[in-house]
Amino acid sequence: KASLPLVIATWHVKEATAKAWEVLQAGGNALDAVEQGCMVEEANEKGQSVGKGGLPDRDGHVTLDACIMDKHGNCGSVVFLENIVHAVSVARKVMEDTPHVMLAGKGAEQFALEQGFKKENLLTEASKKAWEEWKVNSEYKPIINIENHDTIGMLAIDKNGDISGACTTSGLAYKMHGRVGDSPIIGSGLFVDNEIGACVATGLGEEVVKTVGSFLVVELMRQGKTPQEACEEAISRIVNKPNSNYKDFQVGYIAVNKQGETGSYSIHQWFSMTKYQDGVNEQIQSDFFNK
Numbered sequence: 678k679a680s681l682p683l684v685i686a687t688w689h690v691k692e693a694t695a696k697a698w699e700v701l702q703a704g705g706n707a708l709d710a711v712e713q714g715c716m717v718e719e720a721n722e723k724g725q726s727v728g729k730g731g732l733p734d735r736d737g738h739v740t741l742d743a744c745i746m747d748k749h750g751n752c753g754s755v756v757f758l759e760n761i762v763h764a765v766s767v768a769r770k771v772m773e774d775t776p777h778v779m780l781a782g783k784g785a786e787q788f789a790l791e792q793g794f795k796k797e798n799l800l801t802e803a804s805k806k807a808w809e810e811w812k813v814n815s816e817y818k819p820i821i822n823i824e825n826h827d828t829i830g831m832l833a834i835d836k837n838g839d840i841s842g843a844c845t846t847s848g849l850a851y852k853m854h855g856r857v858g859d860s861p862i863i864g865s866g867l868f869v870d871n872e873i874g875a876c877v878a879t880g881l882g883e884e885v886v887k888t889v890g891s892f893l894v895v896e897l898m899r900q901g902k903t904p905q906e907a908c909e910e911a912i913s914r915i916v917n918k919p920n921s922n923y924k925d926f927q928v929g930y931i932a933v934n935k936q937g938e939t940g941s942y943s944i945h946q947w948f949s950m951t952k953y954q955d956g957v958n959e960q961i962q963s964d965f966f967n968k
């Protein structure tokens with residue numbers, strides 16, 4: 678049996694997993710750990726696909742998607758949220774303090790402000806400059822692995838063996854205004870079932886939504902697959918579709934089961950998972966389909 682607690686996250690986010698680990702070591706629960714871990718990346722201005730400093734949509738607006746899910750199967754999510762750094766914490770408030778699961782756009786912002794979150798401009802000079810350069814040609818195509826090192830999905834198991842997960846992103850750079858990805862969609866970007874395990878996704882959200890990826894991974898684990906096998910099967914559903922243009926986009930999954938086994942798999946090379954377990958914080962390169 679794997680040693681607990683443990684935390685895994687998408688991409689190379691050792692500072693975020695270190696924060697989550699600190700919470701878990703102090704006896705904190707998995708829900709607090711994933712929220713606080715994700716907050717590290719949201720506040721990091723250098724990460725250009727999450728929170729402050731996230732790349733804007735094609736009209737210059739930074740719009741955030743985030744969700745969180747706990748051991749009871751409760752969940753909260755915000756979509757198309759502007760002007761608030763810690764979207765994951767707003768999602769948690771939606772889960773805990775409203776009768777709803779999702780709040781969108783202005784309504785989500787209004788709720789956040791009422792809850793005491795601070796209104797902030799999320800477009801940094803660096804991201805504004807990148808957007809202005811993009812506007813010269815205004816060419817949109819997904820860029821494989823652009824989110825490396827910052828967009829974040831995180832799963833944790835605490836000392837009690839309880840699982841929680843969270844996911845937060847500014848979504849695809851230069852997306853259409855109003856576009857929402859997989860990250861705040863429960864079952865697509867994230868799913869947690871405390872009896873079985875959990876999964877979180879990254880990459881081109883449209884492809885994850887079309888296959889309800891994270892729910893699929895958890896259900897495959899329920900049927901007896903290891904986290905690794907389940908992630909591979911979910912990727913194969915995407916790449917084996919008739920006429921799939923998977924060469925043009927990336928999708929990656931990470932998963933953990935109730936026993937603390939983990940897995941990760943992606944379409945293309947250079948996806949990675951950061952894992953903190955037994956006092957070791959390490960980045961693990963993910964195996965991938967397109968060899």
Ligand code: SD4
Nearest residue numbers: 824828848858879880882
């Ligand atoms: C999206 N899945 O909005 C997100 C982007 C992402 O790592 O994961 N980046 O489609």
